[in-house]
Amino acid sequence: MSERTSLVADVLASTQRLPLGVQVWVFLVLMPVNLAALVALGQPLGPLVAALAVGALAINGVVMVLDRGFSLAMALPHVALWVPLLGVVVYLLLGRDDIGAAYAAYLVVLLVVDAVSLWFDVPDAKRWLDGQRDTF
Template identity: 45%
Template sequence: MILQIWQSYRRLPVWVQLWVAVILVPVNAASLAFVVQPGGAWLAVMAVGAMLCNAALMLIERGFSKAMALPHVVIWTPMLGLVIWLLGQETAPGFRRYLLILLAVDTVSLVLDYIDGWRWLRGERAVA
């Protein structure tokens, strides 16, 4: 099963593989470093929670599909509202820098996720 997931990942376009491995996962996982900040625990639950939902989808589908956009859309859309709200509060400088990076990365991700989610809902259910 793990081999099938890996092979599916490797069938994705190279830019998607790099986006996921070098930017998306590390930036969202970094939320765990800020759980002690005000709102940081909620942020980590939402940032990592969407990724854990995708891990479950990968196991069920034995690979990557457009269905993986749906947890991002459902969880990260309100999370970005939290990020914007936190940016309006007094926060530690390191946390503020992280919030700006997270906002930029997950905004780009959500644009792609809304497109993929729509495509999945319209019937594009293939696993890479």
């Protein structure tokens, strides 16, 4: 291996530097709940829900490669895509009568998980915009 470590090694090291609670949240809650939108593509507005939910994760894959690990920049796609996603979810839950019980239950979980994430992401995005560009 050269002096410069591999991208995979850098990302893995960055992941391991995250607090354990953050690792659990990201990999056992946040990612699975948002990726589950792919299962609901056939539901009302399912493609839009999936595009917004999974789109933020996909963009963060690019951010992670560019930053060679986790950074506050990863909050930006969450804010940009999940704020509108929450609006779509609220519309589906309150404004539609063609939502089945299982899909509604998933939407509630998605709403709660992404709202909690945004609680942290909005200040993180501001810190990144204010110049804090370190990688964890």
